[in-house]
Amino acid sequence: MRIELLGVGGAFSPPEAGHTSALIYGGLNLLLIDCGSRVFDTLRRRDQEDGLDRISHINAVAITHLHDDHVGSLGSLLFYRYYVLGKETEIFCGDQLRPKLQSYLSAVLGDRVFGRPGKDLHLEAPAASGTVYSWGCAEPTPGIHLRPRQVLDAPGEPDYGFTLWEKTGKPESSVFWSGDALFGRFVEDGDPWGFQTDSCAGLLFCDCSFSPRYPQTVHAHLEEYKALPEHIQERIVLVHHNGDVERHKKEIEGTRLQLGVPGAVYAL
Numbered sequence: 001m002r003i004e005l006l007g008v009g010g011a012f013s014p015p016e017a018g019h020t021s022a023l024i025y026g027g028l029n030l031l032l033i034d035c036g037s038r039v040f041d042t043l044r045r046r047d048q049e050d051g052l053d054r055i056s057h058i059n060a061v062a063i064t065h066l067h068d069d070h071v072g073s074l075g076s077l078l079f080y081r082y083y084v085l086g087k088e089t090e091i092f093c094g095d096q097l098r099p100k101l102q103s104y105l106s107a108v109l110g111d112r113v114f115g116r117p118g119k120d121l122h123l124e125a126p127a128a129s130g131t132v133y134s135w136g137c138a139e140p141t142p143g144i145h146l147r148p149r150q151v152l153d154a155p156g157e158p159d160y161g162f163t164l165w166e167k168t169g170k171p172e173s174s175v176f177w178s179g180d181a182l183f184g185r186f187v188e189d190g191d192p193w194g195f196q197t198d199s200c201a202g203l204l205f206c207d208c209s210f211s212p213r214y215p216q217t218v219h220a221h222l223e224e225y226k227a228l229p230e231h232i233q234e235r236i237v238l239v240h241h242n243g244d245v246e247r248h249k250k251e252i253e254g255t256r257l258q259l260g261v262p263g264a265v266y267a268l
């Protein structure tokens, strides 16, 4: 599996950090995770810079939650693919997010575009949290499985992380994407993101604020990751951070943590 980070910042990070999102490469198809307000422009700029035609190959988008830094340019991407490229886009999200995302898309795209199965935008949502979805890829490249897991975040706002793996892949080649989340906890079972389990992901892309922890926080903080054992730290890529890359690199010196930067590519 190949993962390209498009952006690594949050809502208030400097523009050059982008908004935290990633492309998952599966053969000719691309899966986009989150589409914050800066992401569509980032995609167009990257395509112009290196000549790759990412936007036309993004046939699926997975959304963690509905904050603007995660969904703010989804409408532009869907419109562009539909009207300019003539292509539909499949959308995945967790079950509790589905009605909210449908309302959002109805408002943003209009009913004429939204909700005509088989013709226009195709919204796929899990029947239940934890349902495994298969994102089909052109043969012979194996498909990618996508499993939403609800994570703890701001009260009343459903927020999901995702576990992703190739159909024929091994556990160590799987990836966990946290979404915006308090440190290391799923809603359904309190499982600590698989940090300690045999089936843990090979790489974990984790929400990390570099600000000191404060009582009402809805994010995980650097001090919490620093307390993890080294063999877990070395599998963690910090994303959704404050966006000051040079300063953050100094702040994680002496740890095994990795800092996510825009444009970084990982292969598992």
Ligand SMILES: [Zn+2]
Pocket: 010, 011, 067, 069, 070, 180, 240
């Ligand atoms: Zn965010």
